[in-house]
Amino acid sequence: MKIVALAGGVGGAKLAHGLAQILPPEDLTIIVNTGDDFEHLGLYISPDLDTVCYTLAGLANPETGWGRVGETWNTISNIEKLGGPNWFRLGDQDIATHLERTRRMKEGQSLSQITKDFCTAWEIKQTILPMSDSPVRTMVDTDEGELAFQEYFVHRHCEPRVKNFRFEGIEAAQPTSGALDALLSADAVIICPSNPWVSVDPILKIFPEIKKPMIAISPIIGGKTVKGPAAKMYAELGIEPSALAVEKHYRGLLSGFVLDTIDEELSKQMSVKTLVTNTLMNDYTDRARLAQDVLNFIRSL
Amino acid sequence: MKIVALAGGVGGAKLAHGLAQILPPEDLTIIVNTGDDFEHLGLYISPDLDTVCYTLAGLANPETGWGRVGETWNTISNIEKLGGPNWFRLGDQDIATHLERTRRMKEGQSLSQITKDFCTAWEIKQTILPMSDSPVRTMVDTDEGELAFQEYFVHRHCEPRVKNFRFEGIEAAQPTSGALDALLSADAVIICPSNPWVSVDPILKIFPEIKKPMIAISPIIGGKTVKGPAAKMYAELGIEPSALAVEKHYRGLLSGFVLDTIDEELSKQMSVKTLVTNTLMNDYTDRARLAQDVLNFIRSL
Numbered sequence: 273m274k275i276v277a278l279a280g281g282v283g284g285a286k287l288a289h290g291l292a293q294i295l296p297p298e299d300l301t302i303i304v305n306t307g308d309d310f311e312h313l314g315l316y317i318s319p320d321l322d323t324v325c326y327t328l329a330g331l332a333n334p335e336t337g338w339g340r341v342g343e344t345w346n347t348i349s350n351i352e353k354l355g356g357p358n359w360f361r362l363g364d365q366d367i368a369t370h371l372e373r374t375r376r377m378k379e380g381q382s383l384s385q386i387t388k389d390f391c392t393a394w395e396i397k398q399t400i401l402p403m404s405d406s407p408v409r410t411m412v413d414t415d416e417g418e419l420a421f422q423e424y425f426v427h428r429h430c431e432p433r434v435k436n437f438r439f440e441g442i443e444a445a446q447p448t449s450g451a452l453d454a455l456l457s458a459d460a461v462i463i464c465p466s467n468p469w470v471s472v473d474p475i476l477k478i479f480p481e482i483k484k485p486m487i488a489i490s491p492i493i494g495g496k497t498v499k500g501p502a503a504k505m506y507a508e509l510g511i512e513p514s515a516l517a518v519e520k521h522y523r524g525l526l527s528g529f530v531l532d533t534i535d536e537e538l539s540k541q542m543s544v545k546t547l548v549t550n551t552l553m554n555d556y557t558d559r560a561r562l563a564q565d566v567l568n569f570i571r572s573l
Numbered sequence: 574m575k576i577v578a579l580a581g582g583v584g585g586a587k588l589a590h591g592l593a594q595i596l597p598p599e600d601l602t603i604i605v606n607t608g609d610d611f612e613h614l615g616l617y618i619s620p621d622l623d624t625v626c627y628t629l630a631g632l633a634n635p636e637t638g639w640g641r642v643g644e645t646w647n648t649i650s651n652i653e654k655l656g657g658p659n660w661f662r663l664g665d666q667d668i669a670t671h672l673e674r675t676r677r678m679k680e681g682q683s684l685s686q687i688t689k690d691f692c693t694a695w696e697i698k699q700t701i702l703p704m705s706d707s708p709v710r711t712m713v714d715t716d717e718g719e720l721a722f723q724e725y726f727v728h729r730h731c732e733p734r735v736k737n738f739r740f741e742g743i744e745a746a747q748p749t750s751g752a753l754d755a756l757l758s759a760d761a762v763i764i765c766p767s768n769p770w771v772s773v774d775p776i777l778k779i780f781p782e783i784k785k786p787m788i789a790i791s792p793i794i795g796g797k798t799v800k801g802p803a804a805k806m807y808a809e810l811g812i813e814p815s816a817l818a819v820e821k822h823y824r825g826l827l828s829g830f831v832l833d834t835i836d837e838e839l840s841k842q843m844s845v846k847t848l849v850t851n852t853l854m855n856d857y858t859d860r861a862r863l864a865q866d867v868l869n870f871i872r873s874l
Contacts, residue, residue: 313672314615314679344647350669354694356676364665367672368651371614375657378615393655 273567276451276458276484277302280471281320282337282499283491284464285327286553288398290563291462292328293556297397301454302328305466306383306402307410307439307474310422312360313351315370316377319422320471321387321402322369329394337499340365359427384448399454403478406445410470411438421470430501434508439474447478455482460527460570463488465551467502468521476525487528487570489551489562490515494534498552516541528573530566545573574600574868577752577759577785581606581772582621583638583800584792585765586628587854589699591864592763593629594857598698602755603629606767607684607703608711608740608775611723613661614652616671617678620723621772622688622703623670630695638800641666660728685749700755704779707746711771712739722771731802735809740775748779756783761828761871764789766852768803769822777826788829788871790852790863791816795835799853817842829874831867846874 275295277288279302288302302324309318319338326332326340333339343363352358362370369390376386382405391400410421414432424432455461461484466472468491476482495513497503506513515531516538522529526544532551539546547569553559576596578589580603589603603625610619620639627633627641634640644664653659663671670691677687683706692701711722715733725731756762762785767773769792777783796814798804807814816832817839823830827845833852840847848870854860 313676315672344645344665346645346665347648347669347672350666351673354669354673354691356669356673364645364647364668365651367665367668368648368655368657371616371648371668372652372655372657375614390655 273459273570274299274454274457275301275460275462275567276454277462277464278305278466278472278475279303279320279324279464280305280466281308281323283553284320284466284471285324285332285337286559287462287464287489287563287566288324289327289556290553290559290561291567292398293560294563294567301399301401301451301458303401303403303448303451303454303475303479305471305474306404307408307470308421308425309407310409310420312422313357313362314374315362315367316374317360317370317422318373318383318402321383321400322366324400325387325391325394325396328396328398328400329391331394339363360422384450399450401448401451401454403447403451403475404445405448407441408445408474408478409440410474411440412470413438425501430504434501434505437469437473439477442474442477445478451479455479455484458484460484461486462566462570463522463526465489465491465498467491467497467500467505468518469502469505482525485527485570485573486522486525487530487566487573488518488522488526489530489566490518490532490535492518493532493551514538519544528569530569574760574871575755575758576601576761576763576868577755578603578763578765579606579767579773579776580604580621580625580765581767582609582624584854585621585767585772586625586633586638587860588763588765588790588864588867589625590628590857591854591860591862592868593699594861595864595868602700602702602752602759604702604704604749604752604755604776604780606772606775607705608709608771609722609726610708611710611721613723614658614663615675616663616668617675618661618663618671618723619674619684619703622684622701623667625701626688626692626695626697629697629699629701630692632695640664661723685751700751702749702752702755704748704752704776705746706749708742709746709775709779710741711775712741713771714739726802731805735802735806738770738774740778743775743778746779752780756780756785759785761785762787763867763871764823764827766790766792766799768792768798768801768806769819770803770806783826786828786871786874787823787826788831788867788874789819789823789827790831790867791819791833791836793819794833794852815839820845829870831870
């Protein structure tokens with residue numbers, strides 16, 4: 273079964289890693305959100321792409337879910353001493369990724385080509401693709417005005433109240449060609465448990481006509497998110513945060529929906545077939561188990 | 574006695590540090606060569622300026638003379654894994670300097686303003702000035718063609734034979750205003766034991782009319798350099814490398830010349846007053862002792 277997974281950062285990376293433990297490498301393609309990408313300290317930073325790559329390479333910090341394991345912080349602490357911006361915590365190993373990516377982009381290489389080369393260097397056998405090689409920038413409209421995503425997310429700790437989202441450059445952005453090919457040959461598309469508003473929506477806007485069975489896993493469990501501001505965003509947009517709200521968000525697109533056992537009651541109100549299972553991924557075993565559950569569910573549809 | 578020191582990298586930084594141990598901070602200005610500056614991995618790197626700053630701040634690696642003490646190499650080793658350029662060994666702490674400097678330059682700040690702020694952050698009380706805020710690039714004409722300085726010096730380990738030097742941008746380069754002021758109020762100018770061809774000549778070309786007593790310390794001891802390619806350059810240019818060759822290099826400019834006891838015989842052939850002393854600087858005490866000898870010599874002229 274050939275699978276394309278659509279992923280944002282930590283939650284998406286965890287399920288992608290679970291799928292990678294089960295599927296043959298050539299049968300798994302992960303299309304990653306690049307709306308969170310930004311330039312900082314002159315570096316081109318692609319947080320979701322890096323989180324997915326580090327996770328699949330076994331290089332991710334298991335405590336945080338983002339960044340590198342065994343990371344050191346000598347550069348950022350010295351930037352701090354010089355009075356430079358320190359709100360985006362860049363580790364020394366992580367900076368290598370950004371410096372080398374920025375250098376190659378300045379040479380004219382595409383983000384997808386660079387990602388391919390990096391995956392080879394990190395011995396990742398699955399295919400990881402940015403959703404687009406064109407710049408897309410998620411802008412968060414808040415009660416304090418419009419903020420670039422990382423400004424909202426990291427610098428302001430998601431404190432401003434969300435009113436809307438805008439994906440700058442999305443109309444002009446071309447899907448990466450490898451991603452289109454992967455979608456054509458896929459048996460099913462899995463929307464990972466990532467933030468629907470800021471991680472998945474940009475990818476869906478880049479690929480508006482996916483003519484494959486699509487299933488989504490709720491990133492909201494018991495009204496809360498494991499990580500990130502999805503639940504807070506739902507509440508601020510006047511929608512009660514729940515697995516049901518997520519299912520409604522994707523309504524019309526899905527063949528199936530996966531929610532946590534804690535939310536079983538909500539499945540009755542859903543308009544697609546559901547799988548109720550334990551969706552919390554605390555360790556590597558959880559990731560593989562959830563991935564297996566999802567794959568079995570797809571087969572059953 | 575107000576002193577202006579003209580310095581390149583390691584040797585210049587050592588004597589500047591010696592002078593800093595003796596003179597009141599407000600009486601010492603160090604004008605530093607920027608002909609070695611270059612862009613690498615998108616970073617603006619100013620090797621001589623950093624060596625002088627790190628040395629005066631007590632942050633320099635005492636073993637190498639360049640780079641930071643207690644340095645780690647996690648970024649460059651990861652760049653290497655990604656197949657990126659690794660010939661210029663950038664430490665993690667050192668990268669902070671380059672990232673923050675590059676960020677500020679892109680904001681439009683001048684190299685001298687940035688250097689001033691960095692010196693404040695590093696608690697350096699003496700004045701350290703780049704020779705110019707305009708870009709000057711030392712180009713080395715060799716038997717393998719013209720090479721940018723760091724390409725010749727670091728990447729090619731000074732292996733190509735030197736034929737000539739060119740300082741790109743030197744005609745248009747303006748001296749930093751602080752440097753002109755310092756030279757106006759100086760009692761004497763000390764040419765540190767730096768490479769005459771590539772460290773001192775660019776500074777002298779930027780400040781062609783220094784109307785103050787000038788003394789130079791030979792970077793060549795017993796026909797050899799402590800560090801760097803000065804002796805090799807003299808030989809390849811058809812001049813026997815010696816303290817005498819250095820004195821001749823500066824002839825017409827100097828009021829006095831300082832050479833090592835090992836070269837005492839050569840002093841007879843020199844056209845200015847000489848000080849023969851131990852010029853080797855192995856430790857902090859050596860630096861202060863040589864600085865004191867040089868200051869006494871200046872007073873005696």
